[in-house]
């Protein structure tokens with residue numbers, strides 16, 4: 001399992017609209033696997049691999065979307081003392097955001113200009129806080145970043161709109177891996193590794209593959225929408241993370257998936273309902289090849305499939321999901337068995353002729 005690639009993807013900063021660094025990394029990884037690799041106007045990386053072996057003329061087009069962006073912040077305000085305030089891009093829970101080291105990225109493409117900061121809500125320290133103060137949950141707008149640098153230097157190096165991400169190294173826990181941006185670097189990883197497998201085994205595939213690493217998913221499935229107009233897919237597959245609330249504090253009927261029990265076949269979420277024929281095809285491929293799968297419904301939230309389904313004349317869509325504990329925090333954890341299942345099932349699906357009639 002190519003964990004080194006997943007580590008590099010997880011530790012590379014890319015928030016919505018600032019996906020440059022992950023795109024550059026994936027562009028390197030895509031070399032030799034595709035016929036064309038281009039960046040579209042919004043910034044999505046579009047990798048096309050023509051059909052291999054016998055194919056219909058013209059071949060069916062399958063688009064697979066894996067979003068590159070992670071939830072993060074943009075600098076919103078710099079005060080006279082050099083303290084920064086931020087605007088979230090993506091859905092954060094304030095309870096996960098106290099006492100964090102952050103990286104401020106003045107150049108979306110160049111890490112050499114990054115600087116570090118400490119993020120805390122602008123509240124009194126515990127020694128001075130009243131009982132009433134301690135009960136109050138701060139708001140995202142209360143978060144303050146302290147670089148400790150003099151104000152003039154901060155203003156020289158940092159501008160409104162600069163990307164800010166939380167710091168968290170990738171951790172190998174044994175059965176699972178954890179870190180930040182598992183949502184959705186695990187899908188970027190699975191997609192690259194699935195195509196690498198097809199290439200290495202010289203596996204024929206009757207479909208033209210449009211593997212698109214999309215932008216701005218976390219702020220409304222934006223990149224997938226525009227790239228679907230170019231790819232005009234017959235079948236659209238989103239690969240993403242999904243909830244895994246099988247830990248203390250969750251209730252069984254809301255756990256969504258079980259950790260380590262296989263890749264999730266998402267039946268529906270807030271943005272789309274899966275094509276039944278494709279759902280059944282994934283399930284059948286899993287059973288026939290010994291790849292564990294679990295059906296799942298996400299009660300709230302959506303994936304790029306919502307955009308793929310509705311762009312142009314529409315497409316038959318499906319979401320393949322990796323169960324993820326502590327989602328939208330920097331301790332997002334994915335089980336290695338589920339990651340392997342995601343990669344393998346995706347490769348099996350891409351190698352097979354897609355079902356011809358809508359389900």
Ligand SMILES: [Zn+2]
Pocket residue numbers: 067183184217240241
């Ligand atoms: Zn996601």
